Amino acid sequence: MNKSPLFLFLIICLFSGCGAYFNQPVGVQNAVYGERTPATAKLVEMPKPKEQIVVGVYKFKDQTGQYKPTELGSTFSTAVTQGATSILIKALQDSKWFVPIERENLGNLLNERNIIRSTRQEYAAKADPNEAVLTPLLFAGVLLEGGIISYDTNIITGGFGARYFGAGGSTQYRQDRVTVYLRLVSTSNGKILNTVYVSKTILSQSIDASLFRYVNLNRLLEVETGFTRNEPIQMAVTEAIEKAVEGLIVDGIKDKLWEVNAPQKQVDDFVAEYDKEKSEADLAELYNRNISENKRGRFGLEASGGIAVMQGDYPSPEPKPMVRGAVKFFFNPAFNLSASTNAFKVGNTGRLDAGYVSLDLNLECLILPRDVVTPFVFAGTGIEFNKKAENLHSKAQFGAGVEYLVSSNFGVKLYGEYNIAFSDNVDYIVSGVRDDFYYRVGLGLTYYFPKATNYKKK
Template identity: 50%
Template structure:
């Protein structure tokens, strides 16, 4: 019974820790509320004020995807994205205080209303000569064009879970992706002044935990709980549009299209901060794969080792050691290196022996620009006995070896990375453990954990 309770508690804790929305499940109708903001809204509202707001017109910022909602069975005529993107863009322009948006989406309604005003005045006064004229409409110096140009469904799906003796939990996720383009066009000559491009992922998650257990004869306990959470498409589009307006403002400052009221110093500070973030985002691929900004020519590594000698002793144990490695990168993926290691082998009841190993290696980095990358290597060298050899052995304890291995590297930055891996070493001697037996030469496995420092010329 204690096991059942523990399993149930563990499943529920895993579920709750993975989703904060679980604590706020709706149990009653809620009143209308002011709309939610996004992570970019506060920045737009607090950006330094412009020297003079720019009058802009937005005729139609529309859905150009032609995409309909995905359903498991049948078809639907509901669009995948909201059709009010023009309104969202105008709200973002207002929040920024950098633009004065004017009504152009429903211009015909505005003109009809002005005509009604004129005709009403003439009908009830009979003479318009004494009436003030309607003020002229503002005209835009810049038109904002573009739209939502892509909605990609299920760009990545996955999940994980575990179940043991009827108790367990699981989670599943799915990501969609929207892409928008926004451009500023001069109304005086039709020149496109600036184009910006922003993408945003939309996350959907499902989590569940359950327990299915016979607590005793003819007594079955069954418990289930779960939650599904979908990021609202409207908020995702709002976030992308606000991000596009932010980019348009700052890149316009950089190109001297407009300026802050505070002057050049503030302009340079905003542009520098934005370019730093832009460089980082441009070095991030789809699926949030971070890309290195540089790949350096040389590397020097320090490792801690755990060798396991596979010789004639039936009992094998993990030894200890360490090593140094220098690598010269011929290209971002291919390197040639020289490695030296101290290896202290143990085995049997009391066997212990120290060796020195040196190897010339050829390595290949599968994903050189990613933060996390597999690394494979192979090479040749020798193992040298550091202890006094046994004079009764008929075979030399020092010999030639062939080494090959696989490692996983995590790059903290272009200069420093962490490496963990395993390798196999085949030797040309059967005397490493001071025993000559059989026809197979001794070999050993080696596990390592270390740090690698890179320096020199940039190869990217």
């Protein structure tokens, strides 16, 4: 039993899962400076302004009102950080575009300034007319308002697992999402100059593997391993806020609210990159689905191969090879007509080995035409005949499959179809009252002509 390939494979998978334990935090760790997010690097590398903008942030707060979900009951711990104002001020400083001034705890600042004045007046040995007075506070040209407006849990959950004779493993995942809004307000007239909306997903994963097996009559082997990884919510909030600050800066450049201290070409390239990202975001739906109008060209050529299985009057059907070539015409993104030529064999062990050619016309429907992966269904009619152009039958067929777009021009598809011949002579024997039928299963590649031949936008 221990030498079986399946057992060895499971043992390898088991110990590969234990790799997460080779770097466990088993000791006391020193304090470290906070990690940078991917948005931090882009914020720091942005072109710098000709003059920094004085900005005030009174409160950038959690507006979700949510508490951490627990399985045991209620909790008073909030779902997201209550220190978003500090995160925003740090992002403003990192960008080098703004001079943040203290407004969140303005009362503390004013009290301290009053203490300084009182101390100077009451305890100074003698008044010095040349002594510098307390400098005035800066005032902000713009204010930043907004907050964390939603925290959605379990927007996607799923997993996979398998177990065989006490050995197996499983994986589970969950995705949450946090959303922030940030708006820029002019202090001179109260006008809202810009608003930015950014969302960030939060991923949680768990993987485990186990083995529960009697190695002999009196000895039981039980092994378990696994790990769980949760993306920190604070890091997700930080990245979303930094991304929002970046958006405010670029939108301000485009609206000529401020000037950039950089060559015009560098500014144009930077803005173009931002516009491209925004246009892609405008085409995106929830769950990172891209809803660009047409992912496939209007015309396509398909080549596929597979097997055909006869279901006729003879017993013991054998899978036989099949090849197919097809031409597709899309009259809208979801529906197309497919004309195909199929060469295939059907057979039964020791009884039948016959070759056929079929000409099929199908109407196909893509269930998710704007997604990279889409299931599809099809139905149609056709004729079939042998290599001598004899034994001609009409038929109908229907089926289903799934297609994955490797690129904008190539798609890989896996499909199965059910063919009903309107004849009982496909296997060259007429017996009983039921007509013959057969299955075909294929794997193919479709080439879609470039988008220049695509549909016109309506």
